[in-house]
Amino acid sequence: MNTAVPASEKPAAPRIDGLSRIADGYDLLLCDVWGVLHNGLAAKPAAVSALSSFRQGGGTVVMITNAPRQRKSVFAQLAKLGVPSGTFDTVVTSGDVTRSLIAQGPAKILHIGTEKDLNLFEGLNVELVGEDEAEVVVCSGPWDEQTETPEDYTPLLARLKDRGLSMICANPDIVVELGDRLIYCAGAIAREYERLGGKTQIAGKPYRPIYDLALSEAGRIAGKTFDSKRILAIGDGMPTDIAGAAAYGVDALYISGGIHAQEYGAPEEPDHNLVGRFLAGHDAHPVAYMPRLEW
Structure with missing residues (x-):
């Protein structure tokens, strides 16, 4: 007898009201940039505060972005958008890993x-x-x-x-x-x-090369190797951030108020059941979700 529960009937990932609720379980954050830290026009202060607080607690933060440029241009862009120094440790871009494909x-x-x-x-x-x-x-x-x-x-x-x-x-x-x-x-x-x-x-998210580079950079900065069970990927893109984390074998925190927000109601107050159905429809299993990244 098959007792498996259909994906559509499984409980949705829990909604949390702040990264602080789960931060103690992780040493490294691999955080998306566009859609989580800024919207293309301005930084998101709550996200800046969340990442800064995680670092102040001893954690390492690597921004992992599908920006098609070298990381130095992303550093400049983030500064222009008002992201202060101390928000993260470094940036890894799709452009960084794509350059090796171009060179070959x-x-x-x-x-x-x-x-x-x-x-x-x-x-x-x-x-x-x-x-x-x-x-x-x-x-x-x-x-x-x-x-x-x-x-x-x-x-x-x-x-x-x-x-x-x-x-x-x-x-x-x-x-x-x-x-x-x-x-x-x-x-x-x-x-x-x-x-x-x-x-x-x-080579960018959701593919392995960008995650390998992110972990290499994190290890260099922190002077240690990170246990995959204590790594949390954060993002709003289902086929990139969430799928990439699953393929790489690390936990994910889904930011529901990003590019998929129209799927389940008001961005700041999504319908919990619709979020659950959306995640099930993508066979996605983040440890939690929140409308926007905050501490």
Whole structure:
């Protein structure tokens, strides 16, 4: 007799009112940046306070982001958005781990993305060329992230696919918050390329390379090796942050008021049952959830 409980009937992850409720169980936080620490326009003070408090209690905080740039640009961006020093120990980006994929590939690159992402190629022996000369595609996002959709790229992607070019995706995110709206990221374009039959290479969340780099950096900073049972990943993206934590074998805290907030009611007061159904529908099992990160 099968006594298994259907996923839809299992209890939802508990809602907690602060990171302090579970912080004693962890030594290292791998925290998402965009959607948790800021919304693209300004820092979130409650999240700043939560991460700072965790560090003041002796914990280590590594920000782990799918930003398609080297970490130095993220440091600068966070400072500009008002994130004070002392909030975290370091940053690891999708751009950091993607650079190794670029270095191993062909030298002539068609870059799909904005000028602010060009430091992705800094110091690498590559040449940015047009469509006809390209031997590989590197996508860091839309050329115009304010207005373009993945469908705008379908004709170009179809031509690139017909030539057999591989796409290196520097940001696996599908969308991110920009203030009170969502904008498309490189992951959405890579998904369209895959739909057309194109081959993609991805190293950011939810894939292992970015987590390996984050743990390496954390160990260097703290001078010790972290037990996976005492690592907590924090994020608002189901296919990136939460799926990545599960695949890597670490606990996750789900921030429900991020990119999926419309799935279960008001961002600050989500319907608990709808959150449970949403998590079950994604076979996701975070240790807890909260609408926004706070202490």
